Amino acid sequence: MNILSNLKYASGSRKKRKRIGRGEGSGHGGTSTRGSNGQKSRAGAKYRAWFEGGQMPLQRRIPKRGFTSVFKTKFQVINLNTIQEWIDNKKIANNTITAVILHESGLLKKVSTPYKVLGDGKLTAKINIEAHAFSKSAKEKIEAIGGTIKEIKN
Secondary structure (H helix, E strand, O other): OOOHHHOOOOOOOOOOOOOOOOOHHHOOOOOOOOOOOOHHHOOOOOOOOOOOOOOOOHHHHOOOOOOOOOOOOOOEEEEHHHHHHHHHOOOOOOOEEOHHHHHHHOOOOOOOOOEEEEOOOOOOOOOEEEEOEEOHHHHHHHHHHOOEEEEOOO
16 A cells, blocks of 8 residues: 555665764774875875875976966957958958958957958958958058058057
């Protein structure tokens, strides 16, 4: 008869908690499952994750090299041949190119991050472009066709 007061868990589904340090008869007395002597057998013993037992730690063994400048600006880069491909495939409609247009067409990941136009490839379309920076060859190629360049200040 299955009355709520008679219900029990299936045998083996509930395991008893291991109670350590409760005498030899429990099987977990004596050293209380901590092994014999040493720091780790004592109460309150802690090792930092990177501790190597007194050996010279890795971060001190390896030489220090260079530094990272906090003032460096990271640019997203776009090549002229990529812009030309997108104009040919009608993915960029007009020839005035801004960060918003490049972002909407999928060439820029973020509008807020500065971007630089590089001069790789051939440009045939006359474009007016705004960017945070231009390479020397990109400037020459855009201006040779009759396009205009506008540098955006951060």
